[in-house]
Amino acid sequence: MYEYESFDKLQKLILHYASLDHQISYAISCHVHLGFNIAQGSDIELAIEGIHGTSVAHLESEHPKGKKQNEFTSAKLEKLQKKDIQKPNPQVSQHSVPKSS
Numbered sequence: 174m175y176e177y178e179s180f181d182k183l184q185k186l187i188l189h190y191a192s193l194d195h196q197i198s199y200a201i202s203c204h205v206h207l208g209f210n211i212a213q214g215s216d217i218e219l220a221i222e223g224i225h226g227t228s229v230a231h232l233e234s235e236h237p238k239g240k241k242q243n244e245f246t247s248a249k250l251e252k253l254q255k256k257d258i259q260k261p262n263p264q265v266s267q268h269s270v271p272k273s274s
Contacts, residue, residue: 196224218269230268235261 201211204220211217218229245253 193224193227197221197227200224214266222269223272226271228268228271230266235263 200221200223201217204216205211209216209220211220221227221229243249
């Protein structure tokens with residue numbers, strides 16, 4: 174019986190996120206159909222700010238766009254471990270606060 178209850182909870186959780194994904198897609202689609210342009214992350218925040226229970230944050234990596242990512246081999250990883258590993262410092266915007274409807 175325990176496995177069934179866990180499966181039922183998991184199924185409800187999946188359905189909830191599928192519904193939320195649909196709401197976000199629909200809100201963005203309506204925003205575009207109303208004539209608004211989505212050219213950057215803040216436009217997406219504006220489009221979905223009224224959806225109950227959602228908040229949005231923009232995360233941007235420090236890596237230059239278009240730069241080829243490093244390929245690591247075990248030998249390169251061993252060399253890397255001998256050096257100090259520097260923690261990345263990404264730029265993060267303030268997340269939005271969901272509005273209750």
